[in-house]
Amino acid sequence: MAGVDEAGRGPVIGPMIVAGVLVDDSSICILEQAGVTDSKRLTPQRRVKLFQCVLEVAKSVVFLEVSPSEIDEAVRSGVGLNELEACKMAEVVDRLQPDVAYLDATDPHPSKFEGRVRRYLACSTRLIAEHNADEKYVIVGAASIVAKVIRDVKVEELRAYGDVGSGYPHDPRTINFLRCWVREKGCLPPFTRQTWKTARRILDEVLQKKLV
Template identity: 45%
Template sequence: MARSSSGGETLGRKIAGIDEAGRGPVIGPMVIATVVVDERKIPKLEELGVKDSKKLTPKRRERLFDKILGLADDYTVLVLSPEEISSREGTLNEFEVENFARALNSLKIKPDVIYADAADVDEKRFARELEARLNFKAEIISKHRADALFPVVSASSIVAKVTRDREIEKLKEEYGEIGSGYPSDPRTRAFLETYYRQHGDFPPIVRRNWKTLRKIAEKLAKEKKRRGQASLDEFLKG
């Protein structure tokens, strides 16, 4: 329902979108972003051309970033370090819902309705878990692929993705080519293997409890053992 200010002006409901970027990578942070707009601004978000951030080029996302924040009534961005992610208690889903709530609770303008990208296979359960952690009352609509369904979540998805991309660029300035940070990226795996060979450990920018690291360490340990055995065989033959 619309409400009136003391001056008689009719105000629309405040609508929030919340999403994350970087849930799955082995390198770098996870970023959670919220965007709050008056419901009357939703058509303006659509006019900007916001959509699922994965369907936009990096340049397009960068151009939209400032426009989205300029249109927002309020927003928050949480950058969660690899150390925070690795040292978490509970599952990644639990960690995500805790920090979704943390981002929403830090808003100065509390939304009436929250559209959230559900991290849980059970959308309604994710909504209940999120609602239980809020310090204010709001209607929560939790959906899978919410970033493709609701412009305000698309907007938060873009803010989160641009922020994470910028964080990755900072890491590249320090460490060189690290790829996207995702385990499936050959450049990322090559960087991790090379770094481990040179230092006997992984860099501080990784999520230490990711299976990817254990597999790489086991692979390189086997290679080292094979080289050692080959060297021993050659010595004995000589």
């Protein structure tokens, strides 16, 4: 069986990571005993430790990095983030080739999301999409840990440009970083999701002040 989840769907800075974990049914108990669960319930240190556990137990681990520019292209073209995520989840499932795959559904209607993923799927894997699947199923929790740890690594790499914070719109450090960048360079950083309202608002505000 496999679990698939994402990390970084909402940030204004950095990529979204879609990850999948494939295990034998008999290995689920090992992940349960180790404490694998939804990554949001874990401290960063605990996530890293469990990430190593998942790598040791899993038959296969796959992740896709979806860049800000790819997300922007999907938004501008009208494809949308939900459709892009469904496409990426299908790609992960196709690469893992499990008998059954549990998906963390982002659509308000899980059955609709499941159908959307199915349209992109080449293999005959049985799909089960549910809300909060990362809390309900250990295998999806494992995928959420992989996605989150890799996303954190990618954000850490961006700190070479300054204190980007968490990359989320509610983070004051992220907002301050973007404002300073735009004031200095007159544009948004290339690793920003430029279609996000937060990014557009900061760009407009800072450039407008320069004109006054």
